[in-house]
Amino acid sequence: MAGKKGRKRLSSARAARRKIWQSMRIMRRFTMADLCRTSGAQISNVSKFIFLLKKHGYISPFGQYTRGRAGSYKSYRLIKDTGPEHPVLCNKCGNPLSHKCEKTIKGKGEN
Numbered sequence: 001m002a003g004k005k006g007r008k009r010l011s012s013a014r015a016a017r018r019k020i021w022q023s024m025r026i027m028r029r030f031t032m033a034d035l036c037r038t039s040g041a042q043i044s045n046v047s048k049f050i051f052l053l054k055k056h057g058y059i060s061p062f063g064q065y066t067r068g069r070a071g072s073y074k075s076y077r078l079i080k081d082t083g084p085e086h087p088v089l090c091n092k093c094g095n096p097l098s099h100k101c102e103k104t105i106k107g108k109g110e111n
Contacts, residue, residue: 016041017049021086024078029062031073050076052097056090058082 019039024030027038035046053059054076062077082091089096 016045017086020046020049022084024059025081025084029075029077031075033073053087055100056087056097057092058087 016039020035020041023035023038027034032043032046032050035041035050036043039046050059054061058078058080059076060079062075065074066072080091087097090099093099
């Protein structure tokens with residue numbers, strides 16, 4: 001058996017998402033093509049991760065985007081930088097990123 005006993009190996013998707021997150025933290029403003037180039041991840045993994053982060057409020061679209069123009073990509077910016085580890089749980093609702101974000105807000109008169 002290779003490696004030390006008791007150590008877990010990261011799956012390739014988690015390792016790629018860690019590199020994507022590092023690239024986002026360094027660049028602050030980025031496109032999917034930038035993240036693929038700097039992290040070496042597949043475009044499908046980058047697009048899924050961006051979708052999840054956007055849904056939970058970690059990133060937002062930035063600037064103008066002209067659809068159908070060759071070489072033009074939608075830009076995003078990092079809103080919440082939670083540190084060196086990529087987010088797995090949502091800060092707002094506490095659910096995993098793969099779940100719907102259900103932020104509960106208590107209204108007036110509710111306990």
